[in-house]
Amino acid sequence: MQKVLTKKSLPQWVKKLLSYTIYTPVEEDDHWNFVATDNPEDINLDYPLTTLSPKKIIFPQREIFLEFCDSTEGNPEVKEVLPAEKSAVIFGVRPCDAKALTFTDKVFGGDFKDIYYWKRRNQTTLVGISCNTPPYTNCFCVSVNGSPYSKEGLDILLTDLGDKYFVETYTKKGEKLLNLAKGLFKSPTAKDKKDLEKIRIDSKKKIKRQIKNIKKIPPKLKEMFDSPFWDEESMSCLRCGICTYLCPTCHCFDINDEITSSSPIKGKRIRTWDTCQFPDFTMHSSGHNPRPDKASRLRQRILHKFLYFVDRYQNYQCTGCGRCISLCPVGIDLLEVLDKVRDYGS
Amino acid sequence: MVSLEDLKKEAKQILKENKVKYIIGYKKSTNGLMPVPAFIKEPEEVEKLVWDPTCVFNLTRYLVDEKRRKTKEKEPDERPVGLVVKGCDSRAINILLQEKFINREDVYLLGVSCENTGVLDEKKLTKKIKGEKVKKVEFDEKDNFIITTQEGKTKIPAKEILANRCLECKANFPVIYDVLLGEKAKRSIDNPFESIEKIESLSTEERWTFWKKQLDKCIRCYACRSVCPMCYCDECVADTISFAVTADTTAEEKAQKIKWVEKSPVSSENFIYHMVRAIHLAGRCIDCGECERACPLDIPLRFLNRKLEKEAKELFGFEAGFDPDQPSLISCFKDEDPEDFIR
Numbered sequence: 001m002q003k004v005l006t007k008k009s010l011p012q013w014v015k016k017l018l019s020y021t022i023y024t025p026v027e028e029d030d031h032w033n034f035v036a037t038d039n040p041e042d043i044n045l046d047y048p049l050t051t052l053s054p055k056k057i058i059f060p061q062r063e064i065f066l067e068f069c070d071s072t073e074g075n076p077e078v079k080e081v082l083p084a085e086k087s088a089v090i091f092g093v094r095p096c097d098a099k100a101l102t103f104t105d106k107v108f109g110g111d112f113k114d115i116y117y118w119k120r121r122n123q124t125t126l127v128g129i130s131c132n133t134p135p136y137t138n139c140f141c142v143s144v145n146g147s148p149y150s151k152e153g154l155d156i157l158l159t160d161l162g163d164k165y166f167v168e169t170y171t172k173k174g175e176k177l178l179n180l181a182k183g184l185f186k187s188p189t190a191k192d193k194k195d196l197e198k199i200r201i202d203s204k205k206k207i208k209r210q211i212k213n214i215k216k217i218p219p220k221l222k223e224m225f226d227s228p229f230w231d232e233e234s235m236s237c238l239r240c241g242i243c244t245y246l247c248p249t250c251h252c253f254d255i256n257d258e259i260t261s262s263s264p265i266k267g268k269r270i271r272t273w274d275t276c277q278f279p280d281f282t283m284h285s286s287g288h289n290p291r292p293d294k295a296s297r298l299r300q301r302i303l304h305k306f307l308y309f310v311d312r313y314q315n316y317q318c319t320g321c322g323r324c325i326s327l328c329p330v331g332i333d334l335l336e337v338l339d340k341v342r343d344y345g346s
Numbered sequence: 347m348v349s350l351e352d353l354k355k356e357a358k359q360i361l362k363e364n365k366v367k368y369i370i371g372y373k374k375s376t377n378g379l380m381p382v383p384a385f386i387k388e389p390e391e392v393e394k395l396v397w398d399p400t401c402v403f404n405l406t407r408y409l410v411d412e413k414r415r416k417t418k419e420k421e422p423d424e425r426p427v428g429l430v431v432k433g434c435d436s437r438a439i440n441i442l443l444q445e446k447f448i449n450r451e452d453v454y455l456l457g458v459s460c461e462n463t464g465v466l467d468e469k470k471l472t473k474k475i476k477g478e479k480v481k482k483v484e485f486d487e488k489d490n491f492i493i494t495t496q497e498g499k500t501k502i503p504a505k506e507i508l509a510n511r512c513l514e515c516k517a518n519f520p521v522i523y524d525v526l527l528g529e530k531a532k533r534s535i536d537n538p539f540e541s542i543e544k545i546e547s548l549s550t551e552e553r554w555t556f557w558k559k560q561l562d563k564c565i566r567c568y569a570c571r572s573v574c575p576m577c578y579c580d581e582c583v584a585d586t587i588s589f590a591v592t593a594d595t596t597a598e599e600k601a602q603k604i605k606w607v608e609k610s611p612v613s614s615e616n617f618i619y620h621m622v623r624a625i626h627l628a629g630r631c632i633d634c635g636e637c638e639r640a641c642p643l644d645i646p647l648r649f650l651n652r653k654l655e656k657e658a659k660e661l662f663g664f665e666a667g668f669d670p671d672q673p674s675l676i677s678c679f680k681d682e683d684p685e686d687f688i689r
Contacts, residue, residue, distance in 0.1 A: 029644040030469050051642050061565060062610045139376055236383040241567035242642055254584065258608045271607045280587045285600055287591030315580065329573050329640035330403060331375045331382035
């Protein structure tokens with residue numbers, strides 16, 4: 001479905017959606033973040049890029065699986081905890097972040113369907129916003145088969161045409177949101193469609209950063225497992241979790257029992273994000289760690305995204321959002337590393 | 347003024363003479379304004395070195411990696427590491443010496459003075475120039491930065507774009523070095539603890555609200571810990587598993603590792619992590635501000651460290667990082683030390 005919506009009407013549309021939890025990008029301190037709001041006037045689609053992607057809503061950093069209490073020695077009570085039944089709409093999702101969710105869909109939707117993930121995924125409607133100008137200095141979606149107006153993973157995509165939004169729906173979930181405020185949406189004119197086309201052509205051209213010949217990278221990585229390259233490239237790495245925690249596609253997690261009382265034993269089984277960049281990530285109980293240093297950890301991050309994931313799901317596990325580059329405290333540049341990989345030894 | 351050519355000349359010389367095994371300095375970034383750490387091994391590579399007010403990183407953190415690497419080598423190269431240090435970074439060196447984490451002969455220090463200004467805050471600058479692409483940033487002798495963009499040169503008062511830590515810096519020149527580039531320009535600051543006064547003036551409830559909001563943002567990426575030259579413990583209280591496991595460690599010992607801080611990023615755990623870090627940095631933090639700069643969620647971590655710095659100064663007359671032979675704050679006492687806060 002293709003429609004147009006005047007910018008003035010946006011809050012009126014949101015007003016009709018208040019039975020959902022509404023998320024919008026909000027500027028907090030010096031960065032942007034998705035925050036729940038019940039004020040339709042808060043919706044802001046003119047923003048750069050949030051520090052954390054909508055991954056944090058669909059796959060939260062902390063998820064309670066179950067609660068346990070052993071008050072009657074040997075006969076513990078266990079209570080399953082599931083995500084709340086509450087539909088949500090996320091406004092202002094960048095196409096790269098939505099595409100990232102199509103990757104986590106694969107990971108959490110394989111032979112074993114992760115009920116926690118899917119519950120949230122299915123009850124959330126994603127309203128995207130095209131990137132008419134790159135929202136971030138290190139955007140490179142086009143190099144990883146993406147685009148500033150990609151519809152992958154989205155239910156609705158809005159494109160800013162000046163005083164109105166061009167509205168496209170791709171799913172029933174998306175159409176439902178439009179149907180809740182029918183009168184506000186008009187059919188696009190021939191001029192609207194022409195403007196949209198022009199904006200799209202221009203928006204692709206504006207993306208400056210790129211990876212050339214990306215196809216050469218996976219076979220190259222296959223040969224580089226034992227290369228001293230990783231020692232050199234990881235020299236400046238601090239082994240923090242920024243690149244992975246802020247990555248919209250990274251999905252590793254850890255499960256721990258967190259004890260809240262020792263007598264009687266009470267606690268919660270909790271899933272939290274984990275990252276290959278932490279030294280305890282693959283630490284064995286014997287004390288042996290197959291990835292003992294930052295070189296092997298950087299290698300893991302790159303190989304997972306540009307070799308293992310490609311082998312398994314025929315996609316680079318990267319959507320070109322640029323967060324890992326812009327927010328690395330020591331400026332490690334993924335694109336520079338990949339350029340070097342491609343040209344390594346030649 | 348620090349001359350980049352002098353820095354390169356000095357670096358080249360020590361590499362040629364085999365005085366150092368490599369040099370850690372700054373080089374141009376491929377993706378943004380702020381330079382990145384450079385690890386220079388060959389005299390020819392010295393040309394990559396840069397020095398200007400965008401060189402924000404505290405490179406002394408890499409001495410922790412160097413020490414870890416060295417302990418694993420069978421025949422370690424005993425030559426020192428060449429290190430470019432600013433005033434604050436040099437104070438970190440003094441702490442590492444004081445705590446005997448490194449020896450003086452482990453490092454060859456190329457001291458660079460920030461003279462009358464300091465390093466700049468990328469976020470403040472970006473806001474100021476509203477999206478223009480910065481080509482060059484230079485110090486100016488009259489408390490300004492000269493910013494060159496495609497539009498031309500602009501003068502911006504240093505105070506407006508300096509990193510917060512530099513606004514309160516007492517010694518913006520190296521206090522320990524092998525070579526010093528630039529002047530030991532003394533500058534006076536009326537109130538070095540100005541930034542925390544606003545928080546100190548809040549009521550307990552207001553402070554709680556403030557810190558709860560700030561620390562609830564924490565995603566426990568541990569960038570603050572990772573970037574800190576003082577956070578060199580092999581095993582941190584925040585880690586949920588023990589790294590000190592050997593072939594002799596029994597299953598029982600492994601199982602009994604106490605989890606002081608749970609992995610859940612919730613208020614209680616975030617508070618414990620940040621409080622523990624702040625307390626462990628009392629009398630050790632030299633206010634390089636790297637934790638605050640690295641934080642992707644802009645948690646004002648300097649407030650915690652500055653508060654403890656102020657307590658140390660007011661109660662014990664202690665200032666960190668000026669004298670490597672001074673005993674550390676928490677390992678010494680004097681008869682005249684105050685004790686009225688002990689209950």
